[in-house]
Amino acid sequence: MADAGGYDATSDQELLDLHLRGDPDAFGELVRRHRDRLWAVALRTLGDREEAADAVQDALVSAYRSAHTFRGHSAVTTWLHRITVNACLDRLRKAATRRTSPVDDPERMEQLLEPHEAASAPAERNALQRELVAALATLPADQRAALVLVDMQGYPVAEAAGILDVPVGTVKSRCARGRARLLPLLTHLRPSRERARHPSGEGRNHPPRASVPPGAPERLPTGPPDSATAKGGGERT
Template sequence: MLRDSTDEELVQAHREGDPDAFGVLFERYKDRMWAVALRTTRDPELAADAVQEGFLAAFRRLESFRGDAKFSTWLHRVVVNSALDRLRRLKPTQEWPEYDIADTRDAHAQTDVRLDVRQALAQLPEGQRLCLVLVDMEGLSVTEAATHLGIAEGTVKSRCARGRTALAGMLADR
């Protein structure tokens, strides 16, 4: 049964022409990719478009996936890049959306503390926010986050440290 297969087995099955293999990967990662895109864009519409674009790009480029990193890390990078591309396409005069990113698919958004953290996180510079989301919220290692973002590990560490310090200051009064 495909659902019991590893990511690597599903990638190989897709390459061999199994029409259902990528669907299993999609089901396995859609919610996680939605959360990453939503935290990156802070806009449900942009996030939905980024996830759709990201999965389409992954489907089309799965042949080029070398397996140097885990499939989930590669997919994260594809979706985050898609989300960042969407943000870059905003006109310079357009404001970044300030939506409440609480979503029924994100169970953590049920508490006031999580909402406060999310509001504070949205105020951080993009680089710090992305590093904190990947490392602290998505559980990627510093190495995986660095690979994912195409930056040095030291940069990830320093952005996380600065972001955590800034968050602590913003949340101290709450």
């Protein structure tokens, strides 16, 4: 048994091994290290705080119980993210016939920003994030998950492919289709001179990141940082 500080030099893989050997605190340390990014992925994918919390809880319970199935072909964080994304996609599929979009509910849009984000981010960035999350909610689940990982969380395409357990080309295709669907929803975010130059979007075969105001990031806004997380390649099981 060790306190959180006692695990500083322990890798994720070693923590998982300790968990399997009966260490009562090792899995909790894994959760502490990665929960912010797991939560951010779930929140942006599902667009609902309660659903996201339930999905993360389901994922962590599943990971806790199935740790013995992990073969070490990828980073532990990739494995945790895959379980979390699958939990989110399961919820999206089950709720497909009754799902409501947060697009028309400003209060729900506010919930998608973490308290520290809402307090510290400039008003323009908060408004941009709300617009982007609302637009994401209109996408099919597979496209949304790919864009959340690549454009919002900043994962390389190859790593997103490992998390989603699909080929790299599939992630690229889902991102391209998702961005194409988002573009009409985000056209109004272009600077006025850009709208005047390309009033109908002709000649601008670019993803939505070309449609944000000056000074905004080239990717979609990222979720809470998790400097302790070490990323790895994709595992195929």
